[in-house]
Structures are given as structure tokens and as C-alpha cells.
Amino acid sequence: xxxxxxxxxxxxxxxxxxxxxxxxxxxxxxxxxxxxxxxxxxxxxxxxxxxxxxxxxxxxxxxxxxxxxxxxxxxxxxxxxxxxxxxxxxxxxxxxxxxxxxxxxxxxxxxxxxxxxxxxxxxxxxxxxxxxxxxxxxxxxxxxxxxxxxxxxxxx
Numbered sequence: 001x002x003x004x005x006x007x008x009x010x011x012x013x014x015x016x017x018x019x020x021x022x023x024x025x026x027x028x029x030x031x032x033x034x035x036x037x038x039x040x041x042x043x044x045x046x047x048x049x050x051x052x053x054x055x056x057x058x059x060x061x062x063x064x065x066x067x068x069x070x071x072x073x074x075x076x077x078x079x080x081x082x083x084x085x086x087x088x089x090x091x092x093x094x095x096x097x098x099x100x101x102x103x104x105x106x107x108x109x110x111x112x113x114x115x116x117x118x119x120x121x122x123x124x125x126x127x128x129x130x131x132x133x134x135x136x137x138x139x140x141x142x143x144x145x146x147x148x149x150x151x152x153x154x155x156x
Contacts, residue, residue: 031054033082036063038082039082043076047068048069050067050068051066052066061079061080063079088118088120089118091117100128103148107130107147108130112134114133114138115131116129117131125145127144127145129143
């Protein structure tokens with residue numbers, strides 16, 4: 001009898017949590033401009049919304065939409081007009097063309113690949129970002145669409 005009550009309580013808590021996360025996503029969407037909300041609605045079909053936030057980058061307002069699509073992450077930056085500026089999407093090495101895969105593998109070297117993302121700006125694949133770990137230290141390797149290493153950005 002105790003097990004049955006605990007199991008029911010667990011199911012009730014899980015259902016409540018799901019309702020809260022869905023409600024939070026709906027509430028976040030109502031705080032964005034209608035054009036952004038339309039883009040969020042279109043892009044989140046068949047996906048789970050992990051987050052939606054407003055950000056100001058270099059004086060410009062934009063919105064970050066975090067999704068889980070078919071088990072992998074897809075994050076987007078959307079401007080107030082609803083235009084998608086950037087898409088970062090989890091990918092696998094095997095999804096790359098053989099030439100790009102060879103370059104990426106060469107750049108990763110002996111490091112352990114933790115995560116690989118494609119970066120698309122204004123509808124064009126611009127780069128890949130590989131999160132790696134080597135000797136206990138994590139870093140990010142940025143590569144062009146051809147898989148070749150990009151010069152490191154100067155930090156200000």
C-alpha cells in the first residue's frame with residue numbers, strides 16, 4: 001500500500017512539474033513582441049521549449065529561444081521583427097561531409113569531443129564550434145564551414 005501511494009505521489013509531482021514548465025514557457029512567450037511570438041510558435045512545433053529569454057547585446061534587443069528537437073539542442077537568436085539571426089544546433093561528426101569531418105577531426109586532435117554545434121547566420125552555415133576536453137581542461141575550438149580552424153578572437 002505504501003508503494004502504491006508513493007508511486008501515485010511521484011506521478012502527481014511529475015505531472016505538476018510538466019504543467020509548470022509548459023505554463024512558464026507560455027508565460028515567457030506572452031512577454032515578447034507578436035512577431036517574435038510567431039517565430040517561436042513556428043520554430044517550436046514538434047519541439048520542447050527549454051527557455052526563452054530577452055537579451056541586450058551591444059545595445060540591441062534580441063531573444064534567445066532554446067529548444068530540444070528530436071533529442072538534440074537547437075538554440076536561436078531572434079530579433080524583435082521575428083527574423084532568426086543565428087541558429088546553433090547540436091550535430092554529430094558523422095553528419096559532416098567526409099572532407100569537413102577530416103578537418104574537424106584534425107583540429108580536435110587528441111582532445112575528447114564533448115559537443116559539436118553548427119552555427120548558421122542569416123540562413124547560411126558559417127562555422128562549427130567543438131567543445132572539447134584535454135588533460136582536464138575544457139575549451140572551444142571554432143572552425144569555418146569548411147572545417148578549417150578560425151583565428152582566435154581577441155578578447156576586449
